[in-house]
Amino acid sequence: MKNNMLSLVCGWLLIVGLSACDKNGKTETSTTAPSAATEAPAVNVPSFNADSAFQFVVKQVEFGPRVPNTQAHRAAGDYLIEKLKSYGGNVLVQSFKAKAYNGTMLNLRNIMGQFNPKASKRILLAAHWDTRHVADKDEQNPNQPIDGANDGASGVAVLLEIARQLQADPLQGDVGVDIMFFDGEDYGQPDSSEDPYQPDSWCLGSQYWGQNLMPQGYRANYGILLDMVGAKNSRFFREETSRMYARDVVDKVWRAANQLGYSDYFVPQNSPGITDDHTYVIQHTNIRMIDIIAHDPSSPDGYFGPYHHRHTDNIDIIDKNTLKAVGQTVLRVVYSEQ
Template identity: 70%
Template sequence: MKNNMKALALGLLLTTGFYACDKKGNTETATAEQPAATAAVNVPAFNADSAYQFVARQVAFGPRVPNTPAHRACGDYLVAKLKGYGANVLEQPFTAQAYTGTTLNLRNIMAQFNPKATNRILLAAHWDTRHMADKDSVNADKPADGANDGASGVAVLLEIARQLQANPLQGNVGVDLLLFDGEDYGQDAPESWGLGSQYWSKNLLPSGYQAQYGILLDMVGAKGARFAREETSRVYAGDVVEKIWKTANQIGYSDYFPFQDSPGITDDHTFVIQNANIRMADIIAYDPSSPDGFFGPYHHRHSDNMDIIDRNTLKAVGQTVLHVVMTEK
């Protein structure tokens, strides 16, 4: 997902058309952990071992580059797995033209839990991998495994799906898991990225879809990952950001979710906010010490493989998001 230019620019393509400053994130001292206000709610334990295996299973297909057998096979696996967890699964096949001029055969996948509920929460990730490891000094024209950039977010959502089957949502709250395709087949121009989220947000599935808010997961599985409050998310979904970061700190994951701000980026949440008018926060790893100043040293490199995936990181993100979902009223 995204190149260096995207880390520096807000690239929202919204009516304001402004860009984030190239600045260091502001930090605040995290308050002492307090008992969660929603402690009485029975939130199930997110199984990090299960999520780790979901990452490995996707990687085993090979790079999930659009128009390849690995991509098609992984998509079929995801649909079958989500149906197996009792979700109402919707597929959205479409074609899009990449920046290279190549026509890509793509597919967005949505899995709905408690579909009759009107208070809906949208959780999303992208399931494709980039077509080249263009930041690598070796074999830059070949794709990487995409264990973190793509598979980790999907794996967290698959484990959440498994938990939602075992612990059905109550009342008028429903959750939709949306897997975007074609997120990582871009170059330079912001609109060349996020092809799946652009298509879905302009062609809503189901028709007229609405959600109270959304959470995007991107690169959420690497060892030592830290998640800062990304600027686009703060500006357009500040209350959602606050909910996520407060929850993480309340349940013991302050090391992973410090009260730190990061510059804005173009990601799938950008187009959901812009076109679907759904407030969406992006949980994405931020490493200002990395070569590009935002993403980790494995970003768009062949080092993005199972060696960097950490169960503790998956647990921190998955348990936080599961807690937010299960305590929603």
């Protein structure tokens, strides 16, 4: 994502005719008692292991920047495929080519792992696994790629840990989860580019998947996108596109976070709409999807934290507490669907 993508995309999405919609087997416990208004039946939810998730971030960063057309990118993709298979996922790989804003032809792969694939009620959990090819907001070495510990690796790490829990404590009944790793999300045109603005230069993987569904005819009851969900002191606001097209899902996630005592992370405030992978999922598939994405209104960028598209997006900013808050909340939402 980039700053000039903070436009209110909701009106544009309306044009396409979408409907707006205002490990262990442990039982999780809240750190604060929910009010009567938010009281919910007890559900057995696996305990999200933040240490495990953190190691998944470390592993991705160790590959180096996961920039398309590089060996690090190829190796990281192979690793993700094998990890999903090792956790019992039915793995589907969508290989394709896409032309970037600068004319580079990118070799990309969307990777999906399906859990309880025969279930009719499906929840799509997604993150992008590529990293930015330039540190275009950094004053030093702006043309060099970034580690992408938060912007890329954190969302993937949370979903890998969720996949591990889905194997250890399988979902019961007619509920299934599809974990999607989108490629080519962060190879968009820099704000500093002197070339004419090119629309839709970001989120190449979700654009392609939305128009070429894998598996064919895929449907989901709703989706949750994770983007930049691991930095210290992260705060997640209710993003506008998410509210407009999947308000009930936003409410469900923020209510779960409140019940778990994570309201300091999942702030009950609204933020502007942003173009991200969920935008194209909504546009092309009509799947109602929300975006859990860190928002820092005090940032000089106006939306993202000071590490965004800079070399400071490295392992030093990743916090296990943030990973835990996001991962446990998503696990609660998923297991409550049983």
